[in-house]
Amino acid sequence: MEGVTIIETAVIKELINKIEGLETAIKQATKDAKVKDPTMTLREVAAYLKKSYGWVVINKHNIGCSNIGGDWLTKQSIVEEYFNKNFHKN
Structure with missing residues (x-):
């Protein structure tokens, strides 16, 4: 037979806070x-840019792409940087 353990309310609340924090x-x-x-x-x-595939192929070097294993690839951050650099507000 197992005994009953009494835990103070403050200790339980502290444990609950630690679990919620975790x-x-x-x-x-x-x-x-x-x-x-x-x-x-x-x-x-x-x-992503809402442009034609042909336009992207022509501008791939301006955007910043690399030929890796026969596929032209870039990273989303590079495309976003290109977009932000070429975005003009009037």
Whole structure:
């Protein structure tokens, strides 16, 4: 037969706060782990910029692409940088 353990309310509340804090930290770590700089194909760049595939092929060197294993690839951050650099407000 097991005995009964009495825990003070303050101790339980402290444990609950630590568990909730751990839950928040885990959620943030998971969110941070998902944030990365995805690689994009030229077709994905065209869709992202709402331009034709042909336009992207012609401008791939201006945007910043690399030929890797026969495929032209870039990173989303490079495409965003290109967009922001060439965005004009009037």
